[in-house]
Amino acid sequence: MNQAVWAACFVLFAAGLSLLVFRRELLAMLLGLELMVNAANIGVVYGASLAGDASGLSAALLIIAVAAAEAVIGLSLILRVYQSGRSPESDALKELHG
């Protein structure tokens, strides 16, 4: 059971990392990042559940909130890139000014 949960966390994290590294579309990279945060959160909740620790569950709630804020910022930036008419691939974005 213990190994199975950690193995699932590892595979989810690896899948997210592969999306982040190997895909060029910004949105796919952001989805991979969300998958990685989700995998880490499973580990946090599993550890907190085994130890009966309220701090771990609180940390999981804070992680969800931070991940939601990060997703909103990232999606807004991607929408801005779409509106500017530039290619939504990471290779094409080489300048930071608007």
Add this chain to the structure above:
Amino acid sequence: MVHAAILLAGVVAVVFAVLMATQKSLYACAVCLLAVLLQTAAIFYFLGAPLVAFLQVMIYAGAVMVLVVVTIMAAPAENARAVNKPSAPWLLAVLGVLAPLGEAAWALSRGEFSQGVGWGASAAQMQVGAVLFGPYAVATEAVGFLIFLSALAVIDLNRSRP
């Protein structure tokens, strides 16, 4: 029984994560991510943390996924690649919805699932509020301020410029 349910949810989550990493279509990616998020919520529930599972469904599988779908809809057509391959996302969507529904039916048919595998997970969950506004008060306020700043940033980013 709880261990079997967690293993089942974990296996389904892993399958959809691997599918997500191999899909080209952004719609298919989003549907697979939705399935993974729902399976994660099921894992949280079976671990004895239904509050975290509820927030996972509300925030992640609800709000964030709506934003993701809206962003995909705003994407250029050649980037979304959804028009050319409509069958795979539909199949994935059906599987992704059926899996958590089956797990929920299985969980409701048996009463012992709500206790979870942790020794004191349910008791710890009652102390979450006290921890968030006790020793973690600064972190909680910082996260609230971060969300406020992200709202301001979204408003500024989507403001039309001359």
